[in-house]
Amino acid sequence: RGCWRTGRCNNTGIGSVDEAPECPRQQHFPDTPDYLREARDTDLQAILGTGRFVNTTSLAADDEQAAWRVGGEFEEAARADGRRLWRLYATRARIEQDSDEFRERADPPVRQQREFVLTQHGIGGGLDGRQSFAQAFSAPVLGYGVDFSFGRIAEGRDALQTRLDDGSQTNVLLGETFPRRDFPLTELAELGAYLNGELHVPDTAWIVMPGLRYDVQRLDARRDARFDNGSSRIPVTDLRSHAWTPRLGVLFPLTADLRGFAQYAQGFRAPPPYDVNLGIDIVAFNARALPNPDLRPERSDAHELGVRYRGRGAVAELSLFETRYEDFILSNAFVGTDPETGTRLFQSRNVERAWIRGVELRWRQDLAEFGAPSWLAELSAAWLRGENRDSDQPLPTIDPARLVLGLDRQTDTTALRLRLTAADRQSRVDDAAGPQFRAPGYAVCDLIGEYRPLPRLVLRAGVFNALDRRYWEWGDVYGRSPDDPTLPLLARAGRYLSASLRFTY
Secondary structure, eight states, X not given: OOXXXXXXXXXXXXXXXXXXXXXXXXXXXXXXXXXXXXXXXXXXXXXXTSGGXXXXXXXXXXXXXXXXXXXXXXXOOOBTTEEEEXXXXXXXXXXXXXXXXXXXXXXXXXXXXXXXXXXXXXXXXXXXXXXXXXXXXXXXXXXXXEEEEEEEEEEEEEEEEEETTTOOEESEETTEESSBOSSOEEEEEEEEEEEEEEEEOTTSSOEEEEEEEEEEEEEEEEOOHHHHHHHTTSOOOOEEEEEEEEEEXXXXXXXXXXXXXXXXXXXXXXXXXXXXXXXXXXXXXXXXXXXXXXXXXXXXXXXXXXXXXXETTEEEXXXXXXXXXXEEEEEEEEEEEOTTTOOEEEEEEEEEEEEEEEEEEEEEEEGGGGTOTTEEEEXXXXXXXXXXXXXXXXXXXOOOOEEEEEEEEEOSSEEEEXXXXXXXXXXOOOOTTSOOOOOOOEEEEEEEEEEXXXXXXXXXXXXXXXXXXXXXXXXXXXXXXXXXXXXXXHSOOOSEEEEEEEEOO
């Protein structure tokens, strides 16, 4: 746990070394190939004739993404005192977004065609192991492992404007010359190694779990003619980052059905490539994003205390946590206005001190205990607060309080799931750059059904946002002004249907 709370991977989960960690740096890849392809055509109508689209008479978009992953796992023959699991994978992803805009009311009338492409591919692998010892403590267990990855990232934009009256063309649009890149070609290499212990204290039910991890990251950026076409004055930075991060967790009994847990963990997060070398001028919005070659790695100290309950068909957990950061990385923060041009400047910055704290509740109940076999109820809730201690302002990326209620009915061949998701209004925003849009609270309802005619075949269909509510997720709109004309476009979808067929082998 810990990753979803802050969007940062700090290895703060607590549990047995047998439990799969919920940290993306330690995930296991299946031994089956995975392929995804998605295409979406959009004919935009809502904002034509308004704002910067006042002269636009037609705007269509064609978005595509494709990704594949192949991987394999090999587990050595299990022994009484341990096991080892080896893994290797390769991935590739490509996102392409094309738009076609007609400005027939402009003088002269023009057609503008734009293209954005992002590709990422990489390889990786690792080892996870477990070893038991029958000495010192009662059956101590050692978990160990190593993981590595190497990837390349390439991004580019292109555009062409054609006059509708005489057919002449140009690759200069809104002050930008195309083709161009907003950040340089980037290679990213990561290596991590960890040790986790599980020590059962003799004559007690206490379990002590120390751990230590070492991470190293290498970021290499390379400029080319396409990057220099729009960013010739922007410096390109290579980075080397590494850190040791210890942790210590304890599980202890409170009653027959209740256990307590506590832990301390240090975290480390190297600067992402986009924050280090991004440089882009958005002339239409009079905004500029600046690179930050001096961005430092983010470090954290996390504390967590909680209880777990298991009994009478129920599993529940309540936890309180606080994470204090040094050099917190705040992406694309507003840093001021160019006094000569009035351009609004944005840059990823280190916040010297920051904290995030919160409460999380999870509960799942088998309703057979109350005379309703095959029915399950669940609840999850989270309340978070974050503060920039340098400015005493809220951290802008923290979501408001959230609640999810669920009711499931499941048989051997069918499943029916009802989900109610509610979020509070976002009231904590940083208005240093001017008034900010405050996303209102919402509650949405989803109904999903599954049918399994064969053991390996699943038909799934659902009605999502069944009550057709208009709502925004905070992560989609933070940093935007209340009069931003794109806000209607950033609202989540109204009522819609989805169906899928899944076959596994």
